[in-house]
Amino acid sequence: MPANDIRSRLGLRPVINVSGTMTSLGASIVVPPAVEAVSAILSEFVELGDLHRKASAVIANLTGAEAGFITASCSAAISLAVAAAMTGADLAAIERLPDTTGLKNEVIIQSGHMVSYGAPVEQAIRLAGAKVVAIGQATSASAYHLAGAITDRTAAAVYVVSHHVVDYAQIPLRIFAKVAHERGIPVIVDAASEYDLQGFLADGADLVLYSGHKFLGGPTSGIVAGPKELVRNVYLQNRGIGRGMKVGKEGIVGTLAALQAWKTRDHDGIRARERKALDYWVMALDGKAGVKAVIVPDPTNNPLDRLQVFVDPQEARITAWDLADRLAAGDCPVIVRDHEVEHGYFFLDPCNLHPDEEDTVAARLTEELEQARKSNLPIATPFEDRLLAKEAAILQWPD
Ligand SMILES: *Cc1c(COP(=O)(O)O)cnc(C)c1O
Numbered sequence: 001m002p003a004n005d006i007r008s009r010l011g012l013r014p015v016i017n018v019s020g021t022m023t024s025l026g027a028s029i030v031v032p033p034a035v036e037a038v039s040a041i042l043s044e045f046v047e048l049g050d051l052h053r054k055a056s057a058v059i060a061n062l063t064g065a066e067a068g069f070i071t072a073s074c075s076a077a078i079s080l081a082v083a084a085a086m087t088g089a090d091l092a093a094i095e096r097l098p099d100t101t102g103l104k105n106e107v108i109i110q111s112g113h114m115v116s117y118g119a120p121v122e123q124a125i126r127l128a129g130a131k132v133v134a135i136g137q138a139t140s141a142s143a144y145h146l147a148g149a150i151t152d153r154t155a156a157a158v159y160v161v162s163h164h165v166v167d168y169a170q171i172p173l174r175i176f177a178k179v180a181h182e183r184g185i186p187v188i189v190d191a192a193s194e195y196d197l198q199g200f201l202a203d204g205a206d207l208v209l210y211s212g213h214k215f216l217g218g219p220t221s222g223i224v225a226g227p228k229e230l231v232r233n234v235y236l237q238n239r240g241i242g243r244g245m246k247v248g249k250e251g252i253v254g255t256l257a258a259l260q261a262w263k264t265r266d267h268d269g270i271r272a273r274e275r276k277a278l279d280y281w282v283m284a285l286d287g288k289a290g291v292k293a294v295i296v297p298d299p300t301n302n303p304l305d306r307l308q309v310f311v312d313p314q315e316a317r318i319t320a321w322d323l324a325d326r327l328a329a330g331d332c333p334v335i336v337r338d339h340e341v342e343h344g345y346f347f348l349d350p351c352n353l354h355p356d357e358e359d360t361v362a363a364r365l366t367e368e369l370e371q372a373r374k375s376n377l378p379i380a381t382p383f384e385d386r387l388l389a390k391e392a393a394i395l396q397w398p399d
Contacts, residue, residue: 017352018361019335021193023118027213027220029352030254031265034218037257038250051252052235058256059225062263063197063208067231069224070212070252074192075117076245077209077222077234078124078158081188082107083241084207084233085156086130094240098129104155108133108185110141110176112166113159121160121190128241130155140169143179150183160190161200163299177204186230195302197225197262206230212251215302215351218258221251271303274350277358278307281348284362288369290315296347306337307348318372318379320344321386326368326379334364342383 007014021028030038052069059068071077086103087093093103107130114122114134122132133154135145146157157180159173171179177187181204189205193214200208207230212221224234238246247255278295285293290312298304311320318326321341327334337347348361372379 013331013333016332016334016357016360018348018350019337019352020349021211021214021352022335023213025335027211028215028217029354030213030219031217031258031261033261034254034257038219038254041249041253044249046249048249048252051249055252055256056231058259059223062259063201063225065201065208065225065227065231067226067228069231069235070247070255071222071224071234071242072245072247072251073213073220074190074209074211074222075119075124076242077224078121078188078190079127080234080237080242080245081207081209081224082125082130082156082158083128083237084230085186085188086128087233087237087240089229089233089236091236091239094236097237097241098127100129104153105129106131106133106151106153107155108135108146108149108157108180109160110134110145110170111136111138112141112170115160115162115164117162117164117192121158125158136171139166141171143171143175146171146176146179147183150180150185154183154185156186156188158188158190159205161194161300162190162192167299173200173203173205177206192222193302194300195304201225207234212255212258216255216258216262219251219254221247221255223255223259267303274304274353277350277353277361278305278348280358281307281362281365284366285309288316288366289373290317291369304351306350308345309336309348310345312344313378313380316369316372317375318369319381319383320346321383322379322381323368323372325381325386326371327364332360332364334361 015025017025055070056067060066071080083097086100086105107125111134125132133149135141135149159176180187186206189200189208191200191208192211195215207224207226210223212218212223224231282293285291292310294308295305296308311323313319324336324338324341324346327336337349
């Protein structure tokens with residue numbers, strides 16, 4: 001870490017992120033054109049409505065939609081899209097939210113899509129004043145569940161595309177949209193982390209929502225794309241509940257720059273670089289006792305692979321979660337993707353590496369695995385203890 005690294009000035013640890021685009025770690029590496037754009041606008045005035053018009057055109061160009069809108073986050077975009085579905089362009093209704101008296105206010109979502117991305121997706125719906133109508137069961141939903149839940153109070157249906165959602169026996173988007181459209185219900189697709197900027201609209205989404213700070217490498221923001229009238233109704237929420245979720249000039253120009261950079265990004269080159277890191281880690285772990293590493297594709301078919309690292313606690317003398325925790329400790333923290341670690345594996349995500357950081361990741365893995373092999377007792381914190389400790393830690397902030 002260079003001496004002038006802002007993290008050392010603030011007394012913060014220089015995190016190496018092999019976890020993914022996590023809000024809790026600072027999301028992603030913002031691409032240089034976005035960094036420049038943010039810096040260039042910060043000291044200037046600009047007519048924000050016009051800036052939003054420019055943004056709309058750029059989003060339209062990339063997504064093939066008629067219009068687009070940039071908001072504070074994808075989570076904000078869910079709330080505002082739901083709000084728009086309820087209020088339309090009724091300015092008085094927009095100011096009355098979250099009071100939905102007199103409006104259609106039911107929003108349908110599959111139970112298997114009611115996930116947490118750090119906060120519950122259904123809360124982002126309720127935040128607008130809407131009532132969540134869950135359909136099906138966590139592990140199965142059918143078109144008839146959707147058809148049967150639509151009433152004259154239905155304002156919208158929300159569909160989540162994510163590795164978080166249950167990945168089997170859910171209603172495919174095309175069928176979901178067909179059933180909703182037959183009854184005139186707009187479909188809002190939360191595609192926060194998905195690289196595909198056109199496919200969901202093609203499959204029947206009316207509004208599609210993305211995060212600006214994930215794969216795109218923009219500043220913290222959300223992106224809405226869809227038909228002009230619907231997007232306008234989302235934009236109009238800035239006069240109501242959107243005020244507290246507003247994006248500033250820097251967020252808009254930064255996201256615009258990231259979107260434009262996406263068009264000319266060397267996607268193949270980036271993929272090849274990521275593959276090199278994965279291959280390097282496979283080599284570094286090869287022959288390590290109790291460790292098996294497999295390159296696996298992204299579960300929602302984003303053009304991206306990760307390394308799945310299985311740890312046999314008998315052989316390796318350490319559990320997968322203890323290894324993850326040890327890697328995350330100390331002066332050179334390596335944060336792995338450990339959301340399923342109770343199964344005895346974690347992932348290494350190569351998307352957010354600075355040059356040469358793959359070496360440090362490999363060195364830290366080797367170091368911790370060799371130490372574990374030398375320890376007298378196996379390093380095996382009961383998983384329940386780790387769970388409860390993590391839960392207790394939430395309430396410790398700011399200490
Ligand atoms: C990350 C994520 C969100 C939230 O996006 P933010 O832009 O961080 O608010 C919503 N939905 C899904 C599926 C996500 O992965």
